[in-house]
Amino acid sequence: MEIHLASTLSARRAIEAFFRNRRLCFGVTLAVLALTALLTLLTPKQYSSETKFLVQNARESVVVTPEQTSPRNIANNITEEQVGQFRA
Numbered sequence: 001m002e003i004h005l006a007s008t009l010s011a012r013r014a015i016e017a018f019f020r021n022r023r024l025c026f027g028v029t030l031a032v033l034a035l036t037a038l039l040t041l042l043t044p045k046q047y048s049s050e051t052k053f054l055v056q057n058a059r060e061s062v063v064v065t066p067e068q069t070s071p072r073n074i075a076n077n078i079t080e081e082q083v084g085q086f087r088a
Helices: 002-020 022-042 080-087
Strands: 059-062 072-075
Touching: 002 022
Parallel strands: none
Antiparallel strands: 059 072
């Protein structure tokens, strides 16, 4: 019972301290909000992005045949020069 009473008193003291200094608490809160808003509005917007294209040099071309299991042919249609164009 004494522990519950002590925690109630400490909470009551904290609330009393807040209400005694409520103008100071609200003033500090408003000052921080105003400063944050000013910095947000006055700082120039900066964006950056980066991307990479990963090109695989082998494409599959499926040949359609009347057989049940069709063989797969791999065709290298992209040359190293063409890949180099994407790097630029």
